[in-house]
Amino acid sequence: MSELLGALDQGTTSTRFIVMHSHGGIVAKAQREHRQIYPRPGWVEHDAAEIWRNAQAVIEATLAEAKVSARDLSAVGVTNQRETTVLWDAATGAPLHNAIVWMDTRTQAAVDRIAAQGLGDLVRAKTGLPLATYFSALKLGWLFDEIPGARERAAQGAALFGTIDSWIIWNLTGGPSGGRHLIDATNASRTQLMTLETLQWDQELLRIFDIPAACLPKICSSSEVYGECVGALAGAPLAGALGDQHAALLGQACVNVGDAKNTYGTGCFLLMNVGESPRISTKGLLTTLAYQLGDAKPCYALEGSIAIAGALVQWLRDNLGIIKESREIEALARSVPDNGDVYFVPAFSGLFAPRWRGDARGIIAGLTRFSNKGHIARAALEAAAFQTREVLAAMIADAGVEISALKVDGGMAGSDLLMQFQADLIDAPVVRPSQLELTAVGAAYAAGLAVGVYKSLDDIAAHTRESRRFTPHMTPQERARLIASWEKAVERSLGWAI
Numbered sequence: 475m476s477e478l479l480g481a482l483d484q485g486t487t488s489t490r491f492i493v494m495h496s497h498g499g500i501v502a503k504a505q506r507e508h509r510q511i512y513p514r515p516g517w518v519e520h521d522a523a524e525i526w527r528n529a530q531a532v533i534e535a536t537l538a539e540a541k542v543s544a545r546d547l548s549a550v551g552v553t554n555q556r557e558t559t560v561l562w563d564a565a566t567g568a569p570l571h572n573a574i575v576w577m578d579t580r581t582q583a584a585v586d587r588i589a590a591q592g593l594g595d596l597v598r599a600k601t602g603l604p605l606a607t608y609f610s611a612l613k614l615g616w617l618f619d620e621i622p623g624a625r626e627r628a629a630q631g632a633a634l635f636g637t638i639d640s641w642i643i644w645n646l647t648g649g650p651s652g653g654r655h656l657i658d659a660t661n662a663s664r665t666q667l668m669t670l671e672t673l674q675w676d677q678e679l680l681r682i683f684d685i686p687a688a689c690l691p692k693i694c695s696s697s698e699v700y701g702e703c704v705g706a707l708a709g710a711p712l713a714g715a716l717g718d719q720h721a722a723l724l725g726q727a728c729v730n731v732g733d734a735k736n737t738y739g740t741g742c743f744l745l746m747n748v749g750e751s752p753r754i755s756t757k758g759l760l761t762t763l764a765y766q767l768g769d770a771k772p773c774y775a776l777e778g779s780i781a782i783a784g785a786l787v788q789w790l791r792d793n794l795g796i797i798k799e800s801r802e803i804e805a806l807a808r809s810v811p812d813n814g815d816v817y818f819v820p821a822f823s824g825l826f827a828p829r830w831r832g833d834a835r836g837i838i839a840g841l842t843r844f845s846n847k848g849h850i851a852r853a854a855l856e857a858a859a860f861q862t863r864e865v866l867a868a869m870i871a872d873a874g875v876e877i878s879a880l881k882v883d884g885g886m887a888g889s890d891l892l893m894q895f896q897a898d899l900i901d902a903p904v905v906r907p908s909q910l911e912l913t914a915v916g917a918a919y920a921a922g923l924a925v926g927v928y929k930s931l932d933d934i935a936a937h938t939r940e941s942r943r944f945t946p947h948m949t950p951q952e953r954a955r956l957i958a959s960w961e962k963a964v965e966r967s968l969g970w971a972i
């Protein structure tokens with residue numbers, strides 16, 4: 475018999491809540507965007523209080539649409555944009571500063587300083603992550619350096635650190651009145667403060683990044699009962715939490731070694747399940763925790779992280795105004811037969827995997843009097859596919875496995891033009907599921923597993939459904955020509971920010 479599950483997906487651009495049947499069908503959902511705050515070039519912030527207000531609003535709206543109460547939900551899961559760093563007052567629940575978002579580059583000087591101390595290899599060996607502006611530890615260090623007295627208050631446990639899952643879980647379970655200060659192990663694996671092998675905070679890393687242990691949340695598995703919700707979800711057991719990319723991996727049922735998925739959201743994140751031992755990449759990929767489900771052995775993944783994908787579509791919408799809604803990019807891109815030799819390298823936050831070049835900045839290359847906004851739209855869509863191809867090549871080389879087909883999800887995977895171009899570029903089928911909300915679905919699966927709605931991962935795998943398969947048609951010569959031009963454009967984006 476089908477049971478109802480809930481999941482809150484707190485993403486980079488919006489927050490949504492879904493109610494779904496345990497067989498995977500979505501009953502109702504509501505979504506709300508939050509403000510993107512850009513105080514300086516390269517800086518990106520969110521108001522964590524606004525995010526919490528939006529979370530409550532979408533929960534209420536979804537329950538009303540589904541005509542159910544929180545007590546009808548067998549369990550609720552949370553999934554979130556990762557790395558984004560919140561520091562808040564334990565007594566009042568007020569954030570001490572805007573949250574610093576994962577794509578923010580303000581910590582580049584700190585990256586360079588720690589690299590100059592020769593600590594990069596040690597940090598990577600312990601955490602699976604390169605030194606980069608992307609991860610939480612340096613963002614938290616920046617907050618401690620900039621907010622007077624914050625480090626001292628944190629050392630007394632009066633100021634609490636969390637990624638967005640922690641912030642939401644603390645608030646959902648009571649906030650200042652007894653809220654649970656937790657982080658799930660997948661999110662903890664993105665802080666650069668946790669040892670990947672042991673899934674514990676690492677004392678040496680805490681010293682390197684100058685972080686007092688008292689402000690850190692307790693690390694929990696991704697699937698267990700963390701507590702009972704209060705407020706809009708009163709009475710529902712909170713039982714699942716994963717970073718959004720890990721949730722999508724579970725939502726796509728990538729539960730066997732070699733299974734991979736690519737999620738096209740604000741950024742683009744390709745994860746491959748590599749099984750029960752973490753393997754450190756030699757090709758510029760991250761090693762990360764895939765998930766840890768209750769007492770079961772943890773499962774690890776290799777990840778290729780691309781900072782800007784759908785965000786480029788939003789940039790064309792918000793900063794240039796050449797489209798009014800994201801989905802309009804498809805028609806604009808189809809108004810031209812090809813990219814007209816225009817390439818858009820969206821290195822707005824430097825380049826992430828596999829290059830890790832903090833000094834790169836965005837460029838549009840190949841413009842002539844012939845170029846028009848259709849070519850720019852097409853180049854913007856194609857940029858996600860070129861970056862994915864590069865990450866996939868690194869992953870195949872690193873993991874030593876071939877990929878028979880690429881599973882995709884996320885808002886931007888709605889673009890048929892992009893999905894066809896992706897299949898052409900990687901010369902392998904791209905498989906789109908019947909619905910793209912697999913991040914939220916994955917968090918609901920984790921919650922359902924914890925309370926026995928699902929007995930095993932096989933139960934989950936039975937619910938994934940393919941809806942469309944894009945097969946490659948491009949000639950090898952055309953593919954090689956396009957890739958060579960893209961690489962020429964990438965070379966020109968490097969070394970801009972120094």
Ligand SMILES: Nc1ncnc2c1ncn2[C@@H]1O[C@H](COP(=O)(O)OP(=O)(O)O)[C@@H](O)[C@H]1O
Pocket residue numbers: 485486487488738739740741783784785786787788800801802803804884885886887888889
């Ligand atoms: N039809 C579409 N074509 C291209 N891009 C799209 C389309 N629909 C949504 N997007 C882009 O996808 C992103 C939203 O996807 P989503 O998975 O909700 O992201 P996130 O979880 O990062 O907020 C936005 O950046 C948006 O511009």
Ligand SMILES: O=P(O)(O)OC[C@H](O)CO
Pocket residue numbers: 484485486487554555556557576717718719739740741
């Ligand atoms: O919010 P998304 O879907 O763009 O995902 C953001 C990632 O978790 C950042 O690491």
